[in-house]
Amino acid sequence: MSRSTSFWRTLPRGSFLLFLLGVFFIFITIGFASDITDLGRQPPFRLALGVLITGAFPVCYAVAGFALRKQVWKAMVPIFILHFLSINVLARNLPTPPTPAYMDSAEIARQRNRLSLDGSAIMLAVVLGYVCFLYVTITQGRRYFRVRAEIELATEIHQVLVPAIDAKLGLYEFYGRSIPSGEVGGDLIDLAGSEEHWVAYLADVSGHGVAPGVVMGMVKSAARMLLTSGDTTVHLMPRLNEVLYPLKKPDMFATFCFLAKNADGLQVGLAGHPAILHFSARTGQVAQLECPNMPLGILPSADFAVSQIRTEPGDVFALYTDGFLEPADAAGEEFGLARLQAEFQKHGTEPLDVICRSLQESVARHGAQFDDQSLLLIRGL
Secondary structure (H helix, E strand, O other): OOHHHHHHHOOOHHHHHHHHHHHHHHHHHHHHHHHHHOOOOOOHHHHHHHHHHHHHHHHHHHHHHHHHHHHOHHHHHHHHHHHHHHHHHHHHHOOOOOOOOOOOHHHHHHHHHHHHHHHHHHHHHHHHHHHHHHHHHHHHHHHHHHHHHHHHHHHHHHHHHOOOEEEEEOOEEEEEEEEOOOOOOOEEEEEEEOOOOEEEEEEEEOOOOHHHHHHHHHHHHHHHHHHHOOOOHHHHHHHHHHHHHHHOOOOOOEEEEEEEEEOOEEEEEEEOOOOEEEEOOOOOOEEEEOOOOOOEOOOOOOOOOEEEEOOOOOOEEEEEOHHHOOOEOOOOOEOHHHHHHHHHHHHOOOOHHHHHHHHHHHHHHHOOOOOOEEEEEEEEO
16 A cells, blocks of 8 residues: 555545535535536526536535546446536526516616625635645644654664674674665564574564664664674574564464574574575575474564584575565566576576675566565675
């Protein structure tokens, strides 16, 4: 859903009704103008019905546009037919009397008063319609700019919390980028630790917008605190799960994966996340590293398994979010893990920034981005 569509769908009911009232006032001027063209000779009942018709049907068009958006044509055609028939039935059953060849002074005065009344009604309707539109514009403009300011602030916070990664720790180099689908993303890439003990991890909070971005910030804060506390990575996912569960909406969760170096070698862990890809420099093949665990935040407490892995100099690991897998082509076929794995194998020996750019470009050629896309690459030297 686009931001503009979301904004109008959250329009307060009072402002929406006031907007429709403004539409009504502006368009009833057509009813009074038609009486002026008939020199004020329309029967009073016809004038009243004509004014109501010319004001009510534009309101129906506006409501249909709000409700149906791109499918508005489904309602516009029958509403237009009913509008056209109403005008013709009114004109046929309440015809305007012919203009007399001679009018006495009383008739001239009556006509002058009638035309003056029509003109005054037009001016009053325009003023009332303008006031309605002005009020809605000011109040909703304030609301829009307040929301916009909040989004811009959240965007700045997101940029601080999820910076690009281009680093080297001991015998490993790291390169990562996170591209949100909007101003604020729910993905997180991070690297923490020293040459002997480091953790590179990636998280993907469900949903889009500011709320997942806030939860993402909580995940990073909690992860950094846990990693600096001296606790082992075996407890990283269980601790994050306990922290995250009570701080989010019930329908939210986060997938998570990490690669960590400690005295025993490399450890890998996943929580409901797509498999980590492991490119072997010796064989040129790509393997999928999986560790079946549920996502974080589903249950208040749970056990999460981790695995030890072997690596050789030149091997590359790819941690990524499902935003790389889900873009679909014109036929609706997603990019998928098989294509990503083939592209990773094709570029596995190249510099990490080249691998990252090549994967992003390959996914972009396949289909448009509708979800956050994050990638963290790690190579042993």
